Amino acid sequence: MLLCRRAVKLLLLSSLIFFSACGYKPSSKYARSVVGEKVSTSIVISSQDPENTVVIKDAVDSAIIEVFHASLVDKSYADTNLLFSISPPTYTPVQYDNNGFIIGYRATIMMRVERTTKESKRNYNSRGTYDFAVDPNAVITDQDRFNAIKFSATKAIASFIAQVSAEGSRLSKE
Numbered sequence: 173m174l175l176c177r178r179a180v181k182l183l184l185l186s187s188l189i190f191f192s193a194c195g196y197k198p199s200s201k202y203a204r205s206v207v208g209e210k211v212s213t214s215i216v217i218s219s220q221d222p223e224n225t226v227v228i229k230d231a232v233d234s235a236i237i238e239v240f241h242a243s244l245v246d247k248s249y250a251d252t253n254l255l256f257s258i259s260p261p262t263y264t265p266v267q268y269d270n271n272g273f274i275i276g277y278r279a280t281i282m283m284r285v286e287r288t289t290k291e292s293k294r295n296y297n298s299r300g301t302y303d304f305a306v307d308p309n310a311v312i313t314d315q316d317r318f319n320a321i322k323f324s325a326t327k328a329i330a331s332f333i334a335q336v337s338a339e340g341s342r343l344s345k346e
Contacts, residue, residue, distance in 0.1 A: 202340030203333060204240050207287070208251025211242045216257035224321045225258075228329075231322070232256055235329050255286040258328075261321050263312060266303060273308035279320035283328040287336075296335050300328030 213236060215229045232254070236242055247253050259282040267276030278301055285296040302323040304316055312320075 202343075203337040204242060204340070205343060206252075206336050206340040207236075207240055207242060207254075208289070209242055210245045210249055210251045211236050211240065212245055212247040212250035212253045214247070214253070214255050216255070218258060218260070220260050221321065224318060224325075227318075227322050228256065228258060228325045231326050231329055235333060239333050251289060253288045255288070257284045257286075258282065258325065259284075261317075261324065263320070267305075269308050271308065274306065275308050276303060276305050277312065277320070278303050279317075279324045281321065281324040281328050283325065283332065285332050296332050298328045298331035298335065300324040300326065300331065302327065 213229070213232050215225055215232065217225045233244055236244055236254075262280045263277045264280065265274040265276070266278045267274070269275045281300050283298045283300065285298065287294045287296065300323075302320050304320055306312060306316060
């Protein structure tokens with residue numbers, strides 16, 4: 173019992189030393205170095221799918237707060253403005269039943285993000301996918317479509333965040 177406690181303490185101490193000695197930083201630190209402390213977001217409203225544009229705007233704002241740990245502010249006070257636009261979603265059959273009916277689709281969303289600061293402007297492209305099931309020989313319901321857009325857009329936002337974090341990592345090494 174005593175040996176087990178010592179082993180746990182030793183393991184915790186060695187992992188603490190390792191992470192502090194190697195200079196580990198979470199990706200949010202790198203991302204925040206790129207976007208700054210104050211961020212404004214806007215989204216181009218899709219004429220085909222205006223109700224899902226609101227869902228994507230909420231997901232973007234949530235990611236800014238949770239991942240970048242930045243404040244959402246008005247565009248006039250922001251260090252960075254992010255302009256999001258999405259392409260219409262595409263639905264590709266990915267699974268069929270024994271009779272040849274489609275029972276699974278993959279929704280794909282392409283997202284374009286324009287990051288504007290006082291010094292520069294940069295464009296990012298990201299993609300998000302979401303697989304979902306449908307009943308054989310059935311059409312995609314509005315709820316299926318809504319969820320597919322929401323989840324694939326969330327993955328596209330995560331892809332954008334990874335790109336920004338990588339950019340921040342490269343900048344910190346220079």
